[in-house]
Amino acid sequence: MLDKIGIAKRIAKEVKNGYYVNLGIGIPTLVANYVRNDIEVEFQSENGVLGMGPFPFEGEEDADVINAGKQTITTLPGASFFDSAISFSMIRGKHVDLTILGAMEVAENGDIANWKIPGRLVKGMGGAMDLVASAENIIVAMMHTNKAGESKLLKRCSLPLTGVGCVKKIVTNLAVLEVTDKGFKLLERAPGISVEAIKEATEGTLIIEGDIPEMDINN
């Protein structure tokens, strides 16, 4: 089974040379640490920066330079700052090549829920609805099951939706899956995880064709 870093490492392999990438809060943020350093990639943060770099050294934090998680960051040569309208022009206008975000639930038709648990947790959608409504290439990074051990890969989402039919790929602690017309297609298993274990943890329709290879999380 993978930990959060393992999930981030596997997703990092989906990041290709020349991509502009938007990373959500949580596991997606970690992806930046594991992208091959021989390719050119720029990270966008929807609060208004393209060309994000690593966290600053202690003492060099700047309150005016943060990411969408409100964390202090740095910028790399070639970076730019812009307002929120331009930022979402990049997103809705499909100029961002890859969006990686977390989820509470994903359905087998590609629906995603990640912003609200009615009556209990209401944080808001932030930029997630804009991102999932527009991005052509969306990867969800999440644990396969919730804290109660229930599957997060469902036939239908039970929580209020963030977007409909938009998720293409999911990387969990157990598996890599693709959303197809017929359900979740199992592409890869996490190291040491059996197909049976993945079946067990998946409520939605799981398509298993032939031998399922084990993930390689190393670049």
Next chain:
Amino acid sequence: MINKKVANVEEALKGVTDNITCMVGGFGLSGIPENAIAQLVKLGIKGLTCISNNAGVDDFGLGLLLQKHQIKKMISSYVGENDEFERQMLSGELDVELIPQGTLAERCRAAQAGFPAIYTPAGYGTEVAEGKETREFDGKMYVLEHAFKADFAFVKAWKGDAAGNLIFKGTARNFNPVMCGAAKITVAEVEELVPLGTLDPNQIHIPGIFVQRIFQGNHYEKRIEQRTVRQRN
């Protein structure tokens, strides 16, 4: 030059009354109009409808107004960092409209740019689109979202001049530019009010035409929400 300069925050907030709708710039605590918020607290303005991406934290930003129950309604995209906000929202004391971040930006920009409404794909098929007009363009569904109508926009910039021209710094820019000129009166506070003619016209982010009042702010705390650093090797 048409002079937009006012002496201080008291003068800048003249005409602010209970029950107004105001836009408030900032993302998290970055780029918030600290002086205008402090003045709204001091004036004890009640029944505010605030259009702002976030609601501050418990003891800073718009959280200061929430503590005093001065806000009637918040229109935001993300409110996760404020326990008092969540308490007031779940108990029904505070009316909250959560909308996608890009939609919030574009509803401001539409007001600024003279568009009555815009179509966006964000939120289609979700509860955000309930009761709204939808329309198909080239096989994809979009939601009609209306321009905001606000009485005041409170924004914060890095530098400005008496003509109302503004330059922002880093990610403190965020929603501030799209709120300029999107309300009946735009009040800009700046860290540095520089002499007329010293800002390079090529570098202006927001031309003064979008600003009615500008003043030099004081005592910026510029609080950091998540101080993240890396170790030197």
